[in-house]
Amino acid sequence: MNTLQDRFGRSIDYLRLSVTDRCDLRCSYCIPKGFKDFEEPEYWLTFEEITRVVAAFVRLGTRRVRLTGGEPLLRRNLPQLAASLAALPGLQDLSLSTNATQLARHAESLHAAGVNRVNVSLDSLRRECVNSITGHDSLPQVMAGLQAAKAAGLSPIKINMVAMKGVNEADIETMVGFCIEHGFILRLIEAMPMGDTGRNTSYLDLQPVLEQLRQRFDLLPQSLELGGGPARYWRSTDGAFTLGVITPISQHFCATCNRVRLSVDGTLYMCLGQEERFALRPLLRAGISDAGLEMAIREAIELKPERHEFREKPGKLIRIMSMTGG
Template sequence: MPPANAGLCDRFGRTIDYLRVSVTDRCDLRCSYCLPKGYRDFEERDHCLDLGEIERIVGVFAALGVSRVRLTGGEPLLRRGLVPLAARLNALPGVQDLSLSTNATQLADQAAALRQAGVARLNVSLDTLRADRLRQITGRDVLCAVIEGLMAAKQVGFEPIKLNMVVLRGVNDDEIDDMAAFCIEHGFVLRLIEAMPVGDTGRSAQFADLQPIRRRLQERFQLLDAAIPGGGPARYLRSPDGRFSVGFITPLSQHFCATCNRVRLSVDGTLYMCLGQDHSLPLRPLLRSGASDAELMAAVRAAIDLKPERHEFREAPGKLMRVMARTGG
C-alpha cells in the first residue's frame, strides 16, 4: 500500500483519526429510539462488504493516519467471522485502538475471544437495570443476558467498560442514580446520551436535556473534569476518589461538532461524514471495480472534503429519514 503523505484533515481544520465501522445493520433487539417495530428493510447480503473488503478499507484509512477503529452495527456480535476480523484489523499498521459497541446479549460467549483478538475497549448499551423497562425499550427480555455479558467482559480484563444509557424523559430518567451506583460497584464508566432525531424512531423518542442532570450529578459527587480513554464525543467527569466516572454525549443541548474527529462506514460500504447529515460517498463500487489503494485513498480524501461543519438536529429534526442502524452506531 502506498504511504500517505499527510493525515486526514477536513475543510474546517479538524483532524479525522477515528473510523466507526458497521459490520452489520441487523440486530436482535428493537430499541424504541433506533429500529421501528417490525422493521425488515435490512441490506441485501451481496450488498454488504465482506470481511476482506472491510479489512482493506480500514487499512486504507490507517495508512491515511486513522488510528482509532470501532466496530459497530446493528449488533456487531451477530456478524459471522467478527473475531477473526478483529484480529486482522488489530494487526494492521497504524491501528492503535480497536474497540467495539455492543448490546451484550451475545457477549458472554465471545468476550474472551474478542479480548484475545485485540479488542481493547467495550461500550455496552444498557438503558435501565429494570427487566420490565428493558423489555419495553428493546422488545425482548434480555437483562440477565446483558448482565452476564458485562460480568464476562469484566472477568477477562476489559477496561474501561463503558455503559451507554440513552436517557428518555418519563421512561428511565428516574434511574440515573441507580445506574451510577451499579457502575461504582463494578468499576464501569457511565455514559449518558441524549436521544438523537435520526429516523422516525429517533424523532419520536422522549428527549431529555442532560444539562440539568449533569449539574445535579456534579454537585452530588463533587465531579471534576477527567480524561477517559476513547476518541468519541463524550465529555467526562470523575469523582475525587476516582470511583465514579461519567460521560455526557449531548448532540442537542451542547453539540460537539467543532471537535468532531470521526466518519462512519456503513455495512454496504457507504462512507458517511456526519451522523446528522446526508453527506456520503459509496466506496463499494470502487472496491468491486478493481480500484487501486491509491485510488481508494484519493476517494477517501475527496469524501473528507464533503464533511459538513455541523449537524442540524435542532434546526431540521425531520431531515434524516434513515434509521440509525443503517448508518452504523
C-alpha cells in the same frame, strides 16, 4: 505521517465501522417496530474489503476503529475480522459497541483477537423497563455479557445509557451505583432525532441532570483521553466514579468532530445529522488500487459538513441508526 483533514481543519482519526445492519433488539429510539428492510448479505462488504478500507484509513492517519452495527456480534466470525484489523501497523485502538446479548459467548475471543475495550448499551437495570425499550427481555443476557467482558480483561467497560424523559430518567442514580460497584464508566446520551423513532423519543436535556450528579457525587471535569469520541468526562473526587456525557442536542460537539462512519454496505457517512455520503463498494468491486482508494477517501472527507442540524431541522433525516452504523 499522513493525516486526514477536512475543509474545516478537523483531523479525522476515528472510524466507526458497521459490520452488520442487523440487530436482535428493537430499541425504541433506533429501529421501528416491524422494520425488515435490512441489506442482504451480498451487499455487505466482505472481511477482505473491510480490511482494505480500514488499512487505507490507517495509512492516512486513522488511529482508532470502533466495530459497530446494528449489533456487531451477529456478524459471523467477527473475532477473525478483529484480528485482521488489530494487526494493521499504526492502528492504536480497536473497540466494540454492543448490546451485550451475545457478549458472554464472544468476550474472550474478542479480547484475544485484539479488541481493547467495549461500550455496552444498557438503558436501565429494571427488567421491565429494558423489555419495554428493547422489545425483548434481554437484561439477564446483558448482565452475563458484562460479567464475561470484565472476566476477559476488556477495559474500560463503558455503559451507554440513552436518557429519556419519563422513561428511565429516574434510573440514572441507580445506574451510577451499579457502575461504581463494578468499576464501569457511565455515559449518559441525549437521544438524537434520527428517523421517526428518534424523533418520537422523549428527549431529556442532560445539562440539569449533569448539574444534579455533579453535586450529588462531587464530580469534577476531566480532560480524559478515553476513546477519542464526543463524550465530556467528569470524575468523583475520590476517583470511584467516572461519568461521560454525550450531548448532541443541548451542547453539540461538531467543532471537534474527528470521525466518519462506514456502513456495512460500503457507504461512508460524514455526519449523523446530514446526508453527505460516499459509496466505496462500487469502487472496491471495480478493482480500485490502494492509491485510488486513498484518493477516494480524501475526496469523501471533503464532503464532511461543518455541523449537524438536529435542532434546526429535526425532520431532515429519514434513515435509521442501525443502517448508518452506531
